[in-house]
Amino acid sequence: MVNVIDYVPGTTLLHKLNPVAKLALAAAIILSTFLAQSYAMLIGLLALTLALGVYAGVVDRLLKLLRLLIPIALIMLVLQTAFMREGETLFAFVTDTGLITGSKACLRLLGVALPLVLMLMVTKLNDLANACVEKLHVPYRYAFTFTTALRFVPVFSQEMNAIIEAQTARGVEYDTKNPIKKLKLMLPLCAPLLISSVGKTDATALAAEQRGFYLRTRKSSYKRYPFAACDIAVLVFCVALIAAGAVL
Numbered sequence: 001m002v003n004v005i006d007y008v009p010g011t012t013l014l015h016k017l018n019p020v021a022k023l024a025l026a027a028a029i030i031l032s033t034f035l036a037q038s039y040a041m042l043i044g045l046l047a048l049t050l051a052l053g054v055y056a057g058v059v060d061r062l063l064k065l066l067r068l069l070i071p072i073a074l075i076m077l078v079l080q081t082a083f084m085r086e087g088e089t090l091f092a093f094v095t096d097t098g099l100i101t102g103s104k105a106c107l108r109l110l111g112v113a114l115p116l117v118l119m120l121m122v123t124k125l126n127d128l129a130n131a132c133v134e135k136l137h138v139p140y141r142y143a144f145t146f147t148t149a150l151r152f153v154p155v156f157s158q159e160m161n162a163i164i165e166a167q168t169a170r171g172v173e174y175d176t177k178n179p180i181k182k183l184k185l186m187l188p189l190c191a192p193l194l195i196s197s198v199g200k201t202d203a204t205a206l207a208a209e210q211r212g213f214y215l216r217t218r219k220s221s222y223k224r225y226p227f228a229a230c231d232i233a234v235l236v237f238c239v240a241l242i243a244a245g246a247v248l
Contacts, residue, residue: 005120005150013230014056015122019131021231022123026115028238032245033111041248042107049114058121062114069113073106080105125150131225148204152197159196163189 009015014022029045036042053059080102081094088096120128129143164174167189174185 005117005153007124008056008058008061008121010057010122012056012122014052016230017234018135018225018227018231019123019128020135020225021227021234022119023128023132024238025234026119028241029115030112032241033108035242035245036248037104038248039104039107041245042104042111045245046107046111046114049111049118053114053118053121056118056122058118061121062118065114065117066110069110073109076109077102077106120150127223127225130223134225135227144208152200155200156193156197160189160193163192 017025029049033042033045036045050059050062053062081098084095084098084101086095086097125147129140129147132138132143133140168174172185174182
């Protein structure tokens with residue numbers, strides 16, 4: 001089972017960048033998306049993320065995630081237009097201000113969700129954790145916690161699928177189209193998933209302690225992550241991107 005945030009090997013410049021530079025690029029796109037007020041800037045930032053995905057060869061996964069987010073964005077648009085009463089009424093309960101606010105909120109949702117996922121697709125989690133510890137001086141326990149949580153996402157997903165398959169074999173119908181009924185069927189599965197998660201977390205903590213986790217320092221990593229000229233150029237581009245988002 002392939003997870004959307006699994007690392008995709010590659011030889012592109014985006015793959016070779018320093019993990020901190022890639023993290024800064026994703027953060028710059030997200031921050032610029034929050035600051036941008038014009039449609040042109042919001043669409044341009046979304047297009048930039050997709051273009052980077054095409055360059056890195058992971059655009060198919062980005063589009064898969066985009067298809068999952070579009071229904072949520074449409075729900076957000078409906079809620080914004082329903083509760084925003086400012087502006088002139090266009091038709092029914094929709095106002096021009098509500099439509100503009102809702103459409104920009106949709107673009108922001110899509111623009112914020114994709115950059116970080118793209119960065120994770122082209123960065124090994126070990127490199128990300130070690131680079132953050134070395135360059136950003138993040139305590140290793142925090143970096144390890146973050147990367148371990150990401151590693152557990154596909155594990156928990158597989159566990160949930162296994163539980164659903166077991167319940168389906170017992171005659172439970174999860175393919176119902178009624179969202180309320182499906183929610184009632186899914187809620188009882190939280191207990192076995194939680195029990196399984198606690199067991200895996202405890203085993204992981206014990207294994208990490210036996211391997212000297214608490215003795216790990218910033219200098220313990222055998223691999224170094226120096227900044228190259230392309231990394232500096234990306235950081236300068238990040239500053240320019242944030243400035244453009246604040247202006248446009």
